[in-house]
Amino acid sequence: MGRKLIGGFLAAVLAVGVGAQAASAETVLRARLDSGLKQLDPIWTTAYVVRNHGFLVYDTLFGLDENYNVQPQMVDTWEVSDDAMTYTFTLREGLKWHDGTAVSAEDCVASIKRWAARDGMGQKLMEATENLEVIDENTFQLTLNQPFGLVLQALAKLTSNVPFMMKKEHAMTDPNEQVTEVIGSGPFKFVKEEFKPGVSATYVKNEDYVPRSEPASNTAGGKVPNVDRVELLWIPDDTSAMNALIAGELDYHEVPAPDLVPMLEQAENVKVEIFDELGNQTVLRMNHNQPPFDNQKIRQAILWATNQDDSLRAAVGDPSMYKKCGAMFVCGTPLETAEGSEALLAVDQEQAQALLKEAGYNNEPIVILHPTDDVVISNQTLVTAQALRGIGMNVDLQAMDWATLVSRRAVNKPTSEGGWHIFQTWFNGPDFLNPVEHMAVGATCDEAWFGWPCDEQIEKLRTEYAQEPDPDKQKEIARQVQQRAYEIVTYVPLGTYFAPRAYRSDRLEGLVKSPISIFWNVSIRQ
């Protein structure tokens, strides 16, 4: 009797499982991104998961193709005056918000202003802007007060904060407050009723979306929503996420844990692939305001002491998943150069020790922030600590979670009052494509990114870069920026690693290669 009952139960649950799959006519793509979606305003926060949500719902004026060239997206045509001081943009016909109303130039002007209030590159653009005005329903004009060679690059930016276009009534929201309604004009509509913060977010196909005719390429080209629903599921446990993908409950896994990648590669109908050829650049940041790192020679000693190979191996293991790289503006880009990276790539402990001696290092404790809840950064931090011990530095490795680290790194005070000396992190390659976007080379003293480097020469070069329209001259300026950034050691690039994505190869086709997870153009095989 007992066996019959158990057998009946198992048969019933099995039948329900099979039935549920068979009965579903709607195409649903289930994806796990790098974290759970909790906020919805991609201008309010720089979190990558919110940026990815933004790309589903909102559209952009311009996009970047797979070669990182600017291409029009919402914009149909644009004109640049002969002196390159006036840009006139005309929107494509037929663009609609998710509530059915037409997208207008007024919406775009308000959106650009809100984005520019939060984004570093946007702020640079606004500093150079004399006027941003609506010409007619579909046309707006940007007039510069000084040359600015990155107008289109700024509007095509694909990393946080992305200049997403919002309805004027939402774009008028204070940039320091969250937009509460999610109404975009992008290829998918957000289903507010099904949103569970930190658990799941659902999007449905925007039937009114008019994609461009060009093929999809990175964030440029036709954004064709082929699936009926996209469900972003946050599965907190890496092993469970892997099992869910293998079992077919998940279609797309954005960031499989490095140690689980080999198992996924062996799994049937699962493909592991690198979608972002630029990878992620790992960053070691020193606090330029606190002794002994207020001394350039001490910072240079760190440059000689750190070993990219050790650091990357500890972070991701598999050598095919990382690359030694001294180019601050990312290897594989037009601005790639090895200028100034000799010390970093050479690794010479004796040279490092000599610099410490020359600088008068007196065994002061070096406070290193160690985020134990991020495997990549945690492992790299341990390697750095050991490298510093190896040259005779007195390391105080302080364990904490990431939330504590991001609070601690904002403390611009001596270590005795909660300050710090070193922390590490990483950024998507496209975050660092040029000297203006690259926040870790910025040297605006107390207004700079945490660590607060201060250097007039770098800032002068960054301004020149922003004003220079000629790509060749831009490249030369970028080389000079990198050379100076290595000289004063604004930060130490600890190499590039690739975070492969895993997906069901029997289910998904048409995935677009990009640093962000793109769900347009993707079809579900029936």
Place this chain on the structure above:
Amino acid sequence: MGVVAIFVFFILHLAPGDPAAVIAGNYAMPEDIVRIRTQLGLDKPLHEQLVTWLIRVMQGDLGDSIFSDMPVTTLISQRLEPTLWLAISSILIAVVIAVPLGVLAAARAGSWLDHAVMVFAVFGFSVPVFIIAYALMYGFSVELKIFPVQGFVSITEGFLPFLRSITLPSLSLGLLYAALIARITRASLLRVLEDDYIRTAHAKGQSEGKVLCLHALKNAAVPIITVIGIGFSLLIGGVVVTESVFNIPGLGRLVVDSVLQRDYPVIQGIILMFSAVYVIVNLLVDISYTFFDPRIRY
């Protein structure tokens, strides 16, 4: 509850970490964090923040999440159902397995059956719950494909899908609590079985089953009920590992996520709710004593 509220408030706000820095993200500049702190009111003196929060709590308003901007009560209600079902089904599985095993072990004390039950109890209590969870997941989900690997289906979406989603998480937790309850049942019953009235019942010729179930078990029930009550409270309080492994969007995960992000209003709201649950469950357990042992009076 008031003491809990104030204690939790101060512990959270004095702990390191700043939600503004977490919200701003890796790309934020220092001034972004300052701006967000001001917007969220986190730059105000602590006592002012406490008074504001307490006034809202007394009005039944637990505030809004710093991150999602949603009311804490909404977030809790979204997560309550999975946790409640997980707690109920785990305890049910535990009781169904443990009480008969404990009774059998006590009735056959010293026999191979008793030893087997104790081995099971030691095993169930010693093996980490995530090991059992992964083993069940691998066997029944990845290999046999009988149950889903992860996720929770509400009972409103169908009983069998709900059952499929809750079976493995409940089993992995139920085995843990079954081990504990089986031990307590055995120990409590062994003590009672030595009493005179049990001997009298045997002398009157009553069957062993009747003696065990009607006389002994009822009188041994108080510690068992206490353990079940505490177990239920603990389960409601969040079973983070099981919820994480099986991706059950319950209260345990909400607490952990909120702690990791320093989402103060959510943590405060949930802990207040947990303390209320503890009080209520303990009260119910205390009341139930009077049923099992009429000598207990309050």
